[in-house]
Amino acid sequence: MWTSAQAGVNVTETNMNIPKEEKVSIGNICKASCLCGSAPCLLCGCCPSSYNSTVTRLLFSFFLLLGTLVSVIMILPGMETQLRKIPGFCQGGTTIPGVENHVNCDVIVGYKSVYRMCFAMACFFFLFSAIMIRVKSSKDPRAAIQNGFWFFKFLILVGITVGAFFIPDGTFHDVWFYFGIVGSFMFILIQLILLIDFAHSWNEVWMRNAEEGNSKCWFSGLLFFTILHYALAFAAIVLFYLYYTKPDNCTEHKFFISFNLILCVIISVLSILPKVQDASPQSGLLQSSIITMYTMYVTWSAMTNNPNRECNPSLLSLVSNISTTEAMPTSSPGMVQWWDAQGIVGLVIFLFCTFYASIRSSSNAQVNRLMQTEEGKGTVGGEEVGKDGLRRVVDNEEDGVTYNYSFFHFHLLLASLYIMMTLTNWYKPDTTTQAMQSTMPAVWVKISSSWLSLGLYLWTLVAPVIFPNRDFN
Structure with a gap:
């Protein structure tokens, strides 16, 4: 039985000497x-x-x-x-x-x-x-x-x-679009929590290796990746100002980029304050650099959903002589061009977070409580x-x-x-024309999720300081 x-x-x-007939029988069972x-x-x-x-x-x-x-x-x-x-x-x-x-x-x-x-x-x-x-x-x-x-x-x-x-078609697509907006907003937050978890685990493992072995090598690796992440985030900010803003237009984009930049500077400074380090030794610039880079991605993703094409050039139009209108045609029924850079990057991050959520074994109590x-x-x-x-x-x-x-x-x-x-592409279905359209609600959902994500990371930094009697280790 x-x-x-x-x-x-x-x-x-290989671990047993069972007759071939019994092996076949066991395999079938x-x-x-x-x-x-x-x-x-x-x-x-x-x-x-x-x-x-x-x-x-x-x-x-x-x-x-x-x-x-x-x-x-x-x-x-x-x-x-x-x-x-x-x-x-x-x-x-x-x-x-x-x-x-x-x-x-x-x-x-x-x-x-x-x-x-x-x-x-x-x-x-x-x-x-x-x-x-x-x-x-x-x-x-x-x-x-x-x-x-x-x-x-x-x-x-x-x-x-x-x-x-x-x-039936009816209002299904329109209603399910709003379900998608709310669910995606929540998933972006979970992505951020998983990235926080990954960053803490990364930092903890490399710091432990540095204490047990070649400390110079491991510390150099931490420094390299921290600088790399910040360099990529800074390059992204410069490109955002160059291509997603105009001197007399795109006020929302200017605010998004500047405000998120300020928030990222704040969390980076807080992560290395002596009080924060004493209360939460696992915090550091490596985690802040990853969160900063992710915040810049969400900011870019939000701006790519702006229906104002003057403030939202496609990457194809930036690297070629094709105009923005030609590069981003109105979506026709049955065709949505998701394979742009924003969609591909989004899928890559999604795959990473899904795989990580499947194999994760975190030792970080704060992230475990959040998850x-x-x-x-x-x-x-x-x-x-x-x-x-x-x-x-x-x-x-x-x-x-x-x-x-x-x-x-x-x-x-x-x-x-x-x-x-x-x-x-976060486009809203148009039930009258059966086409897909960019919408500002998608922009605000993404950008507000980036603010809430930064708030969650900020909480992991300051919570041990505000509540010293609680166990956050």
């Missing part, structure tokens, strides 16, 4: 149990040992990335034309005598497909976020749902996606080998979960909304 632990086996044949078993049973024999919690997060993130890939493919230019070439598929496309075309290809490509795909992913993660509320350990029956049943989870996601494409995680609480262990010689992956959550299940799914829900807005 196979238990749930045995269902999550990572099989290797393991493959079958993966339909309902735990996450580790999906690991291949050459994969390194890992915790159950880490593999589960990676697999859910893979679902998100898979949906993102589908959205990218369906928004590519010319996709609708290619689909219409399939005989008997699209309405108004190539026909087959006696066969009526029933599929509306206008819905399954372009921004409409992105909205529906991301709607399906948001519903999928919302479902699991609701189911996993207050799961405290892997002993909870719901933890088995979190860490297993992957085949059925995939079927649920596919089913929701198919259903989403049958939603609603409890890293380090679970059972610590390594690779286990049973009596039968099979290598197993440790369940490190018997005493307590190592991350908040519900919040993790909520984070992926927000990530799906962020992807939707990124792939559609």
Whole structure:
């Protein structure tokens, strides 16, 4: 009789002397149990040992990335034309005598497909976020749902996606646009928290290495990357003033750039004040430099959504003789040009934060509280080998979960909304013309998120000073 632990086996044949027939039998049982078993049973024999919690997060993130890939493919230019070439598929496309075309290809490509795909992913993660509320350990029956049943989870996601494409146009896109605005605003804040966490971990590891080994080398590395980040941020500010402002126009952009520059200087100075260093020794200029660079990115991203084309030149127009109007044509139905620099950078940052959220094991208490995680609480262990010689992956959550299940799914829900807005350039659908338009609300959402993000980082600096009796270490 196979238990749930045995269902999550990572099989290797090098550690045991089992007859070939028994190996085949065990392998078949393991493959079958993966339909309902735990996450580790999906690991291949050459994969390194890992915790159950880490593999589960990676697999859910893979679902998100898979949906993102589908959205990218369906928004590519010319996709609708290619689909219409399939005989008997699209309405108004190539026909087959006696066969009526029933599929509306206008819905399954372009921004409409992105909205529906991301709607399906948001519903999928919302479902699991609701189911996993207050799961405290892997002993909870719901933890088995979190860490297993992957085949059925995939079927649920596919089913929701198919259903989403049958939603009538109506006001769906307009309403879901505002959901995307709010969700993306929240996800930008989470991105900043993850970057704070990454920066603290980076600084902590390199400082520890400097104390244990070649201190000159490690300190030089910290200094180099700190200067590099500040240099990139300063270069960005100069370019912003040159290309995104005009002497007699673009007042909002001048304010955005100047105000965020002042805020970044303030947090950089505060991070090295003696009182802050005494209360929070892990703080430093490396973290501030990363936050400064991220703030400049969000500022640039906000300015690229300004509908005033005089204040919002495309990068193509800056490096060539093409005019701004020619470089940024009005989006037509089914086509949104997301593959500009802002969209690509946004996707890269999204991928980094999603992957980091899946493998993170932070020792920074402040960031853990902000992210609603409890890293380090679970059972610590390594690779286990049973009596039968099979290598197993440790369940490190018997005493307590190592991350908040519900919040993790909520984070992926927000990530799906962020992807939707990124792939559609934060453009607002026009239900009358079926086109996409830049809007000032998207600008203010992004820029206000940068201010709130800086406020959160500022809090991680001053909180230990304001509340010295609280434990922030």
